[in-house]
Amino acid sequence: MGNNIGGINRIGKTHNMIKKVKLLKPALGREEKRQLKLDAILRHAAAAFMEKGYYKTSLDDIARLHKVTKPTLYYYIRNKEDILIKCEAVASQRINGLLDDVTALDDNGFAQLKKFIEGYVEIVTDDIIRCHIRHRGQREDPAAREASLKMHREIEHRVREIIGRGVADGSLRPCNPTIIAILLFDALNGISAWYREEGDLNHEELVAQVLLIVTEGVKNKA
Amino acid sequence: MGNNIGGINRIGKTHNMIKKVKLLKPALGREEKRQLKLDAILRHAAAAFMEKGYYKTSLDDIARLHKVTKPTLYYYIRNKEDILIKCEAVASQRINGLLDDVTALDDNGFAQLKKFIEGYVEIVTDDIIRCHIRHRGQREDPAAREASLKMHREIEHRVREIIGRGVADGSLRPCNPTIIAILLFDALNGISAWYREEGDLNHEELVAQVLLIVTEGVKNKA
DNA sequence: AGTTTAAGTTACTCATGGGTAACAATATAG
DNA sequence: CTATATTGTTACCCATGAGTAACTTAAACT
Numbered sequence: 001m002g003n004n005i006g007g008i009n010r011i012g013k014t015h016n017m018i019k020k021v022k023l024l025k026p027a028l029g030r031e032e033k034r035q036l037k038l039d040a041i042l043r044h045a046a047a048a049f050m051e052k053g054y055y056k057t058s059l060d061d062i063a064r065l066h067k068v069t070k071p072t073l074y075y076y077i078r079n080k081e082d083i084l085i086k087c088e089a090v091a092s093q094r095i096n097g098l099l100d101d102v103t104a105l106d107d108n109g110f111a112q113l114k115k116f117i118e119g120y121v122e123i124v125t126d127d128i129i130r131c132h133i134r135h136r137g138q139r140e141d142p143a144a145r146e147a148s149l150k151m152h153r154e155i156e157h158r159v160r161e162i163i164g165r166g167v168a169d170g171s172l173r174p175c176n177p178t179i180i181a182i183l184l185f186d187a188l189n190g191i192s193a194w195y196r197e198e199g200d201l202n203h204e205e206l207v208a209q210v211l212l213i214v215t216e217g218v219k220n221k222a
Numbered sequence: 223m224g225n226n227i228g229g230i231n232r233i234g235k236t237h238n239m240i241k242k243v244k245l246l247k248p249a250l251g252r253e254e255k256r257q258l259k260l261d262a263i264l265r266h267a268a269a270a271f272m273e274k275g276y277y278k279t280s281l282d283d284i285a286r287l288h289k290v291t292k293p294t295l296y297y298y299i300r301n302k303e304d305i306l307i308k309c310e311a312v313a314s315q316r317i318n319g320l321l322d323d324v325t326a327l328d329d330n331g332f333a334q335l336k337k338f339i340e341g342y343v344e345i346v347t348d349d350i351i352r353c354h355i356r357h358r359g360q361r362e363d364p365a366a367r368e369a370s371l372k373m374h375r376e377i378e379h380r381v382r383e384i385i386g387r388g389v390a391d392g393s394l395r396p397c398n399p400t401i402i403a404i405l406l407f408d409a410l411n412g413i414s415a416w417y418r419e420e421g422d423l424n425h426e427e428l429v430a431q432v433l434l435i436v437t438e439g440v441k442n443k444a
Numbered sequence: 445a446g447t448t449t450a451a452g453t454t455a456c457t458c459a460t461g462g463g464t465a466a467c468a469a470t471a472t473a474g
Numbered sequence: 475c476t477a478t479a480t481t482g483t484t485a486c487c488c489a490t491g492a493g494t495a496a497c498t499t500a501a502a503c504t
């Protein structure tokens with residue numbers, strides 16, 4: 001169950017190709033239009049947060065990026081923190097979707113872990129996910145804070161289970177699944193902070209190196 | 223060349239044991255006293271930043287922790303950002319000190335890498351280091367920002383060199399030292415966010431698991 | 445002693461930015 | 475073609491918190 005915000009950034013292009021956008025609009029229901037705009041706002045906000053950080057980015061900045069004024073944002077979001085919460089919802093869906101796919105696989109723990117790593121490196125490229133990884137934890141509202149921690153624990157727990165399964169079925173070497181899951185997660189999440197698709201390092205090489213260290217380690221036994 | 227702020231938190235105890243602190247004070251020069259207080263402020267600030275985050279921690283909060291009023295802080299620091307800069311200086315000294323020790327070792331790349339990991343897990347326990355790892359990158363002042371990035375690059379570069387050396391001398395399996403260094407760093411830095419010495423997970427177990435994944439990987443070859 | 449310097453305090457200023465009230469335009473429906 | 479939600483705007487409020495000025499107290503040196 002992948003991602004409900006796939007083609008949002010194609011809106012810009014549509015806008016360039018067709019002058020009277022009005023002709024196109026009625027094709028979409030109000031609720032869908034609203035959802036689309038919300039997603040666009042989230043993308044703009046996430047990009048800004050990644051560049052300047054949450055606190056150094058004002059709502060006016062985000063509004064400017066979206067070419068509206070600040071109060072308009074409040075039609076789509078409850079408050080500034082709500083942006084992070086909504087980003088988290090998207091992130092949760094995508095990551096848990098990946099985990100659904102991976103655990104549905106009829107294969108041993110190692111194979112599942114491998115698939116997870118490949119998928120996660122893909123996911124971590126998205127600005128909204130990046131934003132969530134970087135700003136996870138900063139919740140003013142205690143309830144939101146708790147929810148955030150819970151969702152993070154759940155994901156970590158699912159990864160831990162994959163590793164545990166691998167140890168049980170013999171495809172993974174005996175280890176402490178809790179620690180290994182956290183270490184792996186931190187390394188993967190770290191990728192979101194430095195990896196850019198436009199750069200000279202391609203996806204395959206990156207995945208290959210992650211898999212190298214996770215599966216074989218770096219010590220030479222020859 | 224370890225750490226110049228080793229026994230700061232012992233001041234509290236001293237204060238409890240000896241009533242007339244005045245009798246003790248003259249043993250220290252003014253400059254040293256000043257340095258001691260600065261370090262204490264840094265510790266208080268770092269602890270607060272780790273708990274509430276940089277932006278949610280006001281200078282009044284820090285002053286309160288230190289049992290002084292806000293303007294007094296300005297006797298020791300230039301401004302709020304200066305606290306991060308000073309934490310970074312401490313971190314730089316400790317990490318580069320470790321790297322000095324490690325690279326001075328007359329042994330192969332793998333052995334050096336192992337020593338580095340052991341030492342780094344130790345370092346990452348310190349609040350000031352934690353603070354630096356978490357808040358590295360948020361610099362208002364462009365010059366400070368550049369300096370921060372440069373220092374971080376330098377450290378990463380030294381780790382990369384150790385790995386490269388290992389590949390060259392055959393103690394490490396052929397790999398991309400740049401990527402491996404970054405992944406390793408992210409995993410190690412991540413530790414600072416969750417590991418507490420007081421917890422039930424002891425140091426040795428943690429180091430053992432990190433070394434397990436780095437050296438052997440988790441895939442079972444049996 | 446008594447003068448100087450370090451260390452700390454109270455009481456402000458002032459920019460920033462989140463959030464809102466009241467009003468204007470635009471689209472959808474009947 | 476009017477009536478009514480839906481979007482959006484301009485103009486404001488106000489809490490927060492960084493940084494400063496002016497003044498007081500404590501320590502140190504000769």
